[in-house]
Amino acid sequence: MSARSPAGTHPEPTFTPLDIGHPVYAALLDPDSAFWALLDKTRVADTLAGGPLRDVYRQHAEACRRELHALRFELKPSGVYLNPTERCNLNCRYCYLPAAQRRSGGHMSLDRLLASLSRLRDYFRSTMPEGSKPRAIFHGAEPLMNREAVFAAIDAFADDFIFGLQTNGTLLDDGAVSFLTARNVSIGVSLDGPSAEITDATRRTWSSRSVHNRVLAAMDRLRGYESWSVIATCTTENLPHLTAMIELFHAREVPTCMLNTVRCTLPGARTVRPDDAALSRAFFAALDRTYELYRDSGRKLVVANFANILIAIVAPTARRLMCDISPCGAGRAFFALAADGSLYPCSEFIGLPRFNGGHLLADEGIEAALASDAFRAVTGRNVEAFKPCSECAIRHFCGSPCPAEAHEMNGAMGGTGAFCAFYKDQVNYALRLIADGKADDYLWDGWDDGTETLFDLAH
Ligand SMILES: C[S@@+](CC[C@H](N)C(=O)[O-])C[C@H]1O[C@@H](n2cnc3c(N)ncnc32)[C@H](O)[C@@H]1O
Numbered sequence: 001m002s003a004r005s006p007a008g009t010h011p012e013p014t015f016t017p018l019d020i021g022h023p024v025y026a027a028l029l030d031p032d033s034a035f036w037a038l039l040d041k042t043r044v045a046d047t048l049a050g051g052p053l054r055d056v057y058r059q060h061a062e063a064c065r066r067e068l069h070a071l072r073f074e075l076k077p078s079g080v081y082l083n084p085t086e087r088c089n090l091n092c093r094y095c096y097l098p099a100a101q102r103r104s105g106g107h108m109s110l111d112r113l114l115a116s117l118s119r120l121r122d123y124f125r126s127t128m129p130e131g132s133k134p135r136a137i138f139h140g141a142e143p144l145m146n147r148e149a150v151f152a153a154i155d156a157f158a159d160d161f162i163f164g165l166q167t168n169g170t171l172l173d174d175g176a177v178s179f180l181t182a183r184n185v186s187i188g189v190s191l192d193g194p195s196a197e198i199t200d201a202t203r204r205t206w207s208s209r210s211v212h213n214r215v216l217a218a219m220d221r222l223r224g225y226e227s228w229s230v231i232a233t234c235t236t237e238n239l240p241h242l243t244a245m246i247e248l249f250h251a252r253e254v255p256t257c258m259l260n261t262v263r264c265t266l267p268g269a270r271t272v273r274p275d276d277a278a279l280s281r282a283f284f285a286a287l288d289r290t291y292e293l294y295r296d297s298g299r300k301l302v303v304a305n306f307a308n309i310l311i312a313i314v315a316p317t318a319r320r321l322m323c324d325i326s327p328c329g330a331g332r333a334f335f336a337l338a339a340d341g342s343l344y345p346c347s348e349f350i351g352l353p354r355f356n357g358g359h360l361l362a363d364e365g366i367e368a369a370l371a372s373d374a375f376r377a378v379t380g381r382n383v384e385a386f387k388p389c390s391e392c393a394i395r396h397f398c399g400s401p402c403p404a405e406a407h408e409m410n411g412a413m414g415g416t417g418a419f420c421a422f423y424k425d426q427v428n429y430a431l432r433l434i435a436d437g438k439a440d441d442y443l444w445d446g447w448d449d450g451t452e453t454l455f456d457l458a459h
Contacts, residue, residue: 013057016393017044020428025435030057033064034316034396038435067317068396072325076127077370079135079334080120081347084108084150086339088141090168090211092203094235094262094269096404098351101339102141103206108339110149116337116360117153121160123366137164139336140347144171151179158183166190166231168203170211172218177225186227191215192237194244201237202272219252229256229304234279235272242286250293250301256444258305259286264418265348265404276421283422284429291441300445307443310430312397314439315448324399326383331357331375335366343369345378348404355404377413378403386414397430398423 013035018027026041028048037053047053086105088097095102108116117136124134136157143150144167154163164186172189180187193199196212205211222228232238232245242259249257261279264270274282283306290301308321322329331345335357338344342356343366349355355378357369369375381403383389389400400406405417433439440447 013054013061015048015053015057017048018393018428018431020431020435022432022435025432027431028053029393030061030064031393031395033061034068035061035064036313036431038431071316071319072327075329075333077134077332077334077366078124078128078132079137081137081139081334081336082113082116082143083140083337083339083347083350084113084138084143084153085146086141087145088168089145089170089205090142090203091206092233094202094233094266094272096263096265096269096348096351097141099268101351105141106339107146108149108341110152112341113149113153114156116341117157117161119360119365120337121157133160133162135164135334136161137166139166140350141339142168142171144176147171147176154180154183154185162186164188168211169215169218172221174221177218177221181222181225184227186229187222187225188229188231189215189218189222190231190233191219191245192232192235194241194248198238198241202233202235216252219254223253226255228254229258230254231258231260233260233262234274234283235262236274237272239274239278239282242282243289246286246289246293246301246303250290250297250299253299254301256302256304259283259303260305261419261422263348263402263405265402265408266351270409273418276419276425279419279422280425280429283426287429287442291438294441300441302442302444306426306430307447309397309426310433310439310442311447313427313430314434316396318448323401324397326389326395326399327379327381328399328401328403330403331370331379335369335375345375346404348402349378352404352408381406381413388420389416392424394424394427397427 013030015028015030018029020027024040025038026044027036027038029036035057039047085107086101088102128134138150143165165180166188169189191199192202196210199212200210230249262269262272264273287303287306290303294300308319309324311319312324322333336344336347337360338350341359341361343358343360344350344355355374357372357374359365383395383400389395400416402417403413406415407413409417
């Protein structure tokens with residue numbers, strides 16, 4: 001039997017048994033505290049009736065609850081997604097940013113970008129512990145379309161932020177790579193297929209030209225750099241090719257990738273929404289392939305969005321992404337700055353004017369946005385408050401993403417978005433890996449450096 005729980009005390013558990021699809025093990029979870037244990041299936045009934053797990057729970061559950069509560073309700077923002085331009089040279093079928101802005105929107109001027117970073121720096125200085133730097137990720141629409149301003153801003157605020165840049169890769173030439181890598185900026189590139197035919201199905205220029213080979217060339221330039229990653233967005237178009245994509249990423253020495261489900265916030269994205277069961281099959285086959293490649297080559301390709309679920313289970317406070325917790329990180333762990341200077345809880349909301357929390361450079365700009373109705377609608381979304389999540393045992397490993405998707409696709413914050421069945425499958429898959437002692441093979445080396453050693457009971 002193994003279980004997770006730091007020290008503390010609490011009275012009675014409400015264990016929910018979970019069939020994780022493992023030949024030997026089942027899980028018992030206390031959904032409120034996210035306390036869990038894996039045990040022999042034949043012992044579930046006895047354990048529910050009494051026995052040592054209850055004692056372990058009594059000792060540790062309160063600390064689990066406290067830890068989870070702090071993560072869910074006590075964080076202050078420590079990062080910002082920056083949109084230095086509305087424009088993008090691609091017209092991806094599923095993009096959550098409005099097409100009119102991407103096609104003919106404006107750039108943020110250098111003066112405005114510098115003034116914005118100055119305001120953001122002052123805000124984070126007032127909220128973050130001394131010596132910690134906030135993260136600032138240039139994220140949309142295509143940041144390298146406003147390259148001069150972005151690069152000038154990175155140099156001007158090098159001491160104040162940890163910078164990252166997410167790009168479609170088409171403008172990532174030698175000069176851009178030299179500039180960014182010399183400054184240790186983390187770089188994310190987007191690619192949706194192992195071949196041009198598959199990538200072209202979702203990611204093309206406005207005149208329908210392929211960019212697949214240009215992105216591969218950019219990836220070649222990044223080979224050997226530590227801080228880079230690739231995002232593939234999983235849709236009906238590339239689902240049968242996820243395993244081939246993993247092989248391509250591994251062959252090109254991508255250190256970390258993300259296989260993100262397509263967010264169905266805007267109608268365009270729903271046209272390429274995969275079926276949950278098909279998504280599970282393809283996603284787990286791709287994860288299985290990362291494991292084989294690691295065993296064969298000794299080199300890991302971490303799938304960050306899945307790694308985050310594993311970490312959410314084994315060490316919640318060490319998680320890096322904040323989509324899989326409720327409330328999600330939007331508007332409380334981070335927020336987004338649009339190119340027109342408006343603040344949104346997350347980039348996913350930039351196409352939805354009712355979630356505009358006001359202007360960064362206005363008086364009290366950030367504080368006012370954080371307290372605005374627009375932000376509160378998102379930060380107040382809580383899996384305990386609506387069905388089916390309130391009755392779901394894995395609600396604190398899933399977080400019911402995403403509020404923008406739930407609101408736009410299903411008409412309310414108080415409900416699920418897309419892919420509920422997939423998220424359940426994903427947690428079961430993660431628990432099976434833990435049961436088989438394989439979890440570390442899917443995580444970054446040293447992922448738990450500095451985290452508290454958690455309770456582990458085996459007999
Ligand atoms: C909006 S883009 C901005 C940065 C840059 N232009 C790029 O392509 O990486 C950031 C990432 O979001 C992804 N993305 C856009 N719309 C999405 C959606 N509806 N669901 C999931 N990912 C999406 C893109 O594929 C890309 O990987």
